[in-house]
Amino acid sequence: MGRRIGMWMYSNSGGDKIEKKIVKKLKERDIDVITGINLRHAIVKKGHILHGKTKVDELDLFFSYNAGEQTQYQVYLYEALSRVIPTINSFEAFRLTEDKFQTSFLLQHHGIPTPEFQLCHRDDSKQLNRIMKKWSKMVYKPTDGWGGVGLTKIENEEMLNMLMPFLNQMDLRFFYVEKFVKYDNTDFRVDIVDGKFVGCYGRKAGKRDWRTNVTSGGSVFKREPNDEVVELAIKAAEVCGIDIAGVDIIYDQEREEYVVLEVNGIPAFATPEQEKMGLDFNDRKIDLIVDLIDRKTRKRKKK
Ligand SMILES: Nc1ncnc2c1ncn2[C@@H]1O[C@H](COP(=O)(O)OP(=O)(O)O)[C@@H](O)[C@H]1O
Numbered sequence: 001m002g003r004r005i006g007m008w009m010y011s012n013s014g015g016d017k018i019e020k021k022i023v024k025k026l027k028e029r030d031i032d033v034i035t036g037i038n039l040r041h042a043i044v045k046k047g048h049i050l051h052g053k054t055k056v057d058e059l060d061l062f063f064s065y066n067a068g069e070q071t072q073y074q075v076y077l078y079e080a081l082s083r084v085i086p087t088i089n090s091f092e093a094f095r096l097t098e099d100k101f102q103t104s105f106l107l108q109h110h111g112i113p114t115p116e117f118q119l120c121h122r123d124d125s126k127q128l129n130r131i132m133k134k135w136s137k138m139v140y141k142p143t144d145g146w147g148g149v150g151l152t153k154i155e156n157e158e159m160l161n162m163l164m165p166f167l168n169q170m171d172l173r174f175f176y177v178e179k180f181v182k183y184d185n186t187d188f189r190v191d192i193v194d195g196k197f198v199g200c201y202g203r204k205a206g207k208r209d210w211r212t213n214v215t216s217g218g219s220v221f222k223r224e225p226n227d228e229v230v231e232l233a234i235k236a237a238e239v240c241g242i243d244i245a246g247v248d249i250i251y252d253q254e255r256e257e258y259v260v261l262e263v264n265g266i267p268a269f270a271t272p273e274q275e276k277m278g279l280d281f282n283d284r285k286i287d288l289i290v291d292l293i294d295r296k297t298r299k300r301k302k303k
């Protein structure tokens with residue numbers, strides 16, 4: 001029997017067209033694709049994960065690429081599924097990169113520069129005050145956020161003291177904070193697939209915000225990376241054990257080095273508008289993903 005994989009891909013911002021291209025290229029390699037496998041609508045029965053009539057657990061691979069529509073139920077089934085068939089990304093890598101503290105810790109442990117960070121127990125606000133004295137400015141980050149949402153820049157001790165009651169009210173078990181990095185309000189987003197450099201673009205924060213995220217008013221621009229930036233992104237992806245990654249990098253003006261802000265497990269393809277601006281890495285990314293799926297499913301069939 002031929003190879004068959006399942007896919008769940010975002011459809012907005014040109015995602016539908018990308019999906020069609022991937023499906024076509026896989027077909028050319030005799031790999032059939034069942035698209036639209038949203039685990040949100042799957043059920044578990046007699047040791048199988050059923051999506052309509054499809055036994056998802058009997059497919060040769062599951063390709064999950066939809067950040068916007070993720071639900072807890074969906075992620076929970078993704079975890080179960082990953083125990084029985086290969087998934088891209090692997091669930092382990094997906095879960096790791098969904099968490100900023102876990103990722104920064106692992107990167108730093110492997111000698112990859114990240115902003116200085118601290119994890120504080122919720123009852124230890126004194127520690128936060130001590131760090132604040134040392135750093136002078138910090139960023140509070142929800143460990144599981146994205147799009148710059150919830151990030152709070154804390155400019156001085158007064159502000160920290162003012163914020164503490166609110167943070168305490170949020171009933172968190174811990175606080176994750178980073179030293180505020182002095183940088184030029186631009187970043188590099190470097191896409192890596194299967195350990196290989198795919199493409200890069202830059203983002204610049206809007207006039208009224210310090211965050212580069214498009215959702216925070218940032219804008220995308222064409223940007224060539226240097227070897228150092230590419231190297232750093234490849235290493236970060238490797239340490240995270242992640243097949244597909246979008247690595248966010250900024251230049252720390254005080255330390256005079258590049259630092260990795262985060263690793264994204266579902267980095268968006270260039271949108272049609274961005275392609276018009278010259279972001280031309282989509283085809284290369286598609287080819288590398290197709291190669292990757294081909295290799296991972298071939299290995300499995302041989303077993
Ligand atoms: N430690 C920091 N110092 C200065 N700016 C930061 C720091 N961390 C994040 N930022 C800014 O905030 C943006 C969002 O942070 P990031 O960690 O990538 O989270 P998100 O998942 O929300 O994108 C970054 O693109 C960068 O512009």
Ligand SMILES: [Mg+2]
Pocket residue numbers: 147148248261262
């Ligand atoms: Mg980011």
